[in-house]
Amino acid sequence: MNREITLTVNGETLTHSVPVRMNLVDFLRHEAGLTGSHVGCEHGVCGACTLMVDGATVRGCLMLAVQADGTHVTTIEGLSDSGRSGALAAAFTARNALQCGFCTPGMIASAVGYIEGGGTADRDAVRAHISGNYCRCTGYQSIVDAICDVIGGDTP
Secondary structure, eight states: OEEEEEEEETTEEEEEEEETTOBHHHIIIIISOOOOSOOSSSSSSSOTTEEEETTEEEETTTSBGGGGTTOEEEOHHHHHHHTTTHHHHHHHHHTTOOTTOSSHHHHHHHHHHHHHTTOOSOHHHHHHHGGGSOOSSSOSHHHHHHHHHHHTOOOO
């Protein structure tokens, strides 16, 4: 069974007929051609599919595309195009917080949400906020450093 949805993705209005059980991240990847958000665990645990819906960070694998009908969705591509993630991308590069890059789009989306939500450069608070995003390469130190750099906090 399909249902027609209309949503705004990265500022562009899209209307598609989608299966009612299709999750949002699969819609974005397969129907909208936006492959920046990754699919990892498909259970909302790893954070690779993190994106923003109406300004709030969500797990794209846990939200159905039909639930996004009428919303504004921002993917990593939209965060990049708007410049909202530019400072984070530069800090991730400078701190070598990228490594394999699989977790990076979700990590950046989570960090943007934290920063735009008024998050501070408190290392424990940053670490707690990104704890829902798994990274198998960096050990998180460099990611926390990069986020704190952008906020303007002291990093060792």
